[in-house]
Amino acid sequence: MSGLLEGLHFARPLWLWGLLALPVLVGCCWARRRNASVWRSAIDAHLLPHLIERRVDRGGWLGLLGWLLAALCAVIALAGPGWRQVPASLQGVTSTPLVVALELSTATNAGDLPPSRLLQARAKLAALFTARGAGETALLVFADDAFTVAPLTEDVANLTLYLDALSPDIMPADGQRADRAIEHATRLLRQRGATQGAILLLASEADGAAIAEAATAARMGYRVSALGLGTPEGAAHRDSTGGLAHTRLDAASLEALAAAGGGRYARLTADETDLRTLDVQATRADTTRGDAVPGAGENGALRWADQGYWFVLPLLVLVLLAFRRGGALAALACVALLPMLPALAQNTGPEGTPWRRPDQVAHARMAEGTEAYRAGRYADAAQHWATLPGAEAAYNRGNALAKQGDLDAAIDAYDAALRLRPGMADAEANRAAVEAARRRTPPPGPGRDPRAPPRGQPQDGGRPSPGDGAPS
Incomplete structure (x- = not known):
């Protein structure tokens, strides 16, 4: 007893x-x-x-x-x-939002990080987005000014869709205004209502204005870290006028920026040492719903089922x-x-069972789709989400279809999400990225993957402006 x-x-x-x-x-x-x-x-x-x-x-x-x-x-x-104990719901997990600011000046075309700083930065961001997993993340780019590529979103994996479109050619003016990038990042965090957050700056140098802006962000509760692009020796590159210029990594200024922002500094490396040093891969999560109990194991905390x-x-x-x-x-x-009452009302969602309400069935299908998506089974994820109503389900279905390479169907799904929720920032941003990818992708030929990037495509052909992803 x-x-x-x-x-x-x-x-x-x-x-x-x-x-x-x-x-x-x-x-x-x-x-x-x-x-x-x-x-x-x-x-x-x-x-x-x-x-x-x-x-x-x-x-x-x-x-x-x-x-x-x-x-x-x-x-x-x-x-x-x-x-009886059951796994804690994923909806009860919160994490520190992260805003990534990538420099897109002409100096990123320098070859001191072969093949170029820009390509190395793209690969590093792809690794970061893959390793980060859950947690709200935003992406912005800057040169003479800063622009939002993707607002804060929990769908971190889809941020990789934007990386191929990032180059100095899409920026309206050349420059290295890291201060404007930090100011823009703090604005995104304030719009989100976040009292704490992290800002990661990928740049080759920082001036006094950027260091002062990092200190201001730290006082607001936002930690600013820096990832250095380039080498101390540097390399030559062509500026916006076509002339030759030389650029090198100014590690001292970036270290001063990270110190003022309460963050860390690391130089870009080929492995994951830099990301581990910056501590931006794993999200800091706190369970806010359910009673956690000992013995949770690898799948996360458990809670007592009601x-x-x-x-x-x-x-x-x-x-x-x-x-x-x-x-x-x-x-x-x-x-x-009583069982006839749901039939009398208009119900476009899943039907309930004798043991679960329709909303519980919908939640289970949403969770199954999320699990399939994270496992790379995008077709199964799209099938799970296709039976669910609402803007969130349509948006998730569009992401899964985009991962499969079915860009036309993905755009239709994003349109459905926008009809149900006009002004949905994530759906607008992802639709613009998929539309740009569809314009760049030629018809598949023998032995060609339709999801592969086009060969021989100009760098600026059909790529959207970073500001098109979401309102700045």
């Missing part, structure tokens, strides 16, 4: 105070029965036992017992008893027995009509 009680947990234990109302219910029923006889007010108390036949009212006490059991079941169900619904079944039976003559038949008719 003690082991059973130790394994019993209540999600809402304050409802157990309702048990104190049970003695009050018994007292009220006893007082009512005592005053039920009208003869007590007309006959003397010492004559009453000899004039009234005493009999045991079994039905009354059985009825009281039934009401007590019904109240007990209701209080226990409301308290949320649990004796099993209170098991007490609803006996409660319904007891309430049914409390009906007067003929009431039981009416109650059975009402219970028989």
Whole structure:
């Protein structure tokens, strides 16, 4: 018995105070029965036992017992008893948002990081987005000014869709204004309402204005780190006018920027040493819903499942027995009509089961689609999300179709999401990226993967401006 009680947990234990109302219910029923006889007010108390036949009212006490059991079941169900552990929901996990700012000046075409700084930076960002996993992440680029490529989104894997379109040719003016990039990043975090956040700057140098802006961001609660592009020796490149210029990595200025921003500095490397030094791969997550328990294992924290619904079944039976003559038949008719109520209403979502509501079925399918997407089974993910209503499901389906290379269907899915939720920033940004990829991709020929990047395509052909992804 003690082991059973130790394994019993209540999600809402304050409802157990309702048990104190049970003695009050018994007292009220006893007082009512005592005053039920009208003869007590007309006959003397010492004559009453000899004039009234005493009999045991079994039905009354059985009825009281039934009401007590019904109240007990209701209080226990409301308290949320649990004796089984289940994985904690992913919706209860929050993480520190990250804004990545990539320099796109002409200096990124320098070859001191073969084949170029830009290509090395693209590969590093792809590795970062893959390793980061969950957690809100945004991408912006800067030269003489800063522009948003993708707003803060939890769909980190789809940020890789934008990397192929990033080059100095899409920037309106050349420059290395890291201060404007940091200011733009703090604006994105403020729009999100984040009180804490991280900013990662990929650049080759930082001036005094950038260092001052990093210090301002740190005072606002946003940590600024820097990833250095280039080598101390540097290399030649052509500037925006076509002339030759020489650029080199100014590690000292970037270290000063990271120190002022309360972050870290690392030089871009071929392995993951730089990302581990910057501590931007793993998200800092805190469980905010459910009671975590020891022994969670590799799949995350566990929580006690709410099993209170098991007490609803006996409660319904007891309430049914409390009906007067003929009431039981009416109650059975009402219970028989309950499954027909969802059919009378317009319902475009999944149907419920005898053990799960339609919203629980929809949540399970959404989770199955997310698991398939993260495992790389994009066709299964799209199939799971195709049966779900709402803008989120249409947006997720578009992402899965884009991963499969079905760009036309992906655009249709994004359009469906925008019809359901006009102004959805993630859907607008991903649609623009997929539309740009579709314009760049030629018809597939023999032996050619339709999802592969085009060969012989100019760098600026059909690529969207970074500011087209979302409002800045």
